[in-house]
Amino acid sequence: MPVTTINGREIHVDDEGFLTEYDEWDEDLAKVLAANINVDLTDDHWAAIKFVREDFKAQGETPTIRRVSTAGGIDTKKLFQLFPKKPAKKMSYIAGVPKPHGCV
């Protein structure tokens, strides 16, 4: 697994750049990750990212868009506005968890 330097810290990531160590994430790091992919974080973004992290911790896997919408209470249309085009991958990246494995 590669190690990359983000915000002056060494961070473990996979071949694409997604974080592989849940506990290496913090909110300051998330701000840098978001900036890397041109997302300006608002309170709505934070709500989604925090749900993704909590759900990953509880379920052991990254939630899909559908799960963020049904269990997290943030509707699908909103997710596409907040994280244009690829909400699931962008949320995962900023939240420091792997890409979702589920199909739906």
Add this chain to the structure above:
Amino acid sequence: MTTTETTLVPNFDDDETDRKIAFICSKGNLDMAYPALVLANAALGEGIETHLFFTFWGFDMITKSRMHDLKFSPVGNTAMHLPVGDVRIPQALAPMPGMQPMATKMIKDQIAALGVPEVPEFLDQIVASGGKLWACRMSADMNHLTESDLYDGVEAIINASDFIEMTDGAQLLFI
């Protein structure tokens, strides 16, 4: 272990906007409704322009009076197994009374167990994700249906030429 000097950032291809995909949904059996829905949903999640065109039996997927009650039949399906013991349902028994409701319930339960929505709710999700639904003119005329009979998320009833024109350059899947 490798350490990269520059920050490794996933490539989300934000500028790549030319990929387009269209699904032709021609079946109205419950099991054959799902392939296009699952793949269309995945395509939308990848930021790809996605269209679904409903034609012939696929019209049931978007007809208000039928879309909530699609059925699955084990008739003619030799891959239909019972959930326990990997037992095939003999084709001679497949048309027996009660088999279709039982098989339909079984599939619905299996799909629900994965957290995958039923057809109408799945269409809601696809429309909310930016997917475009189109109804076939000939199928509407054959069934004497108008737009008011169809799911609200359907953009319009269009003819075959419109569909061919609209999917210029798109990848096509006939299901």
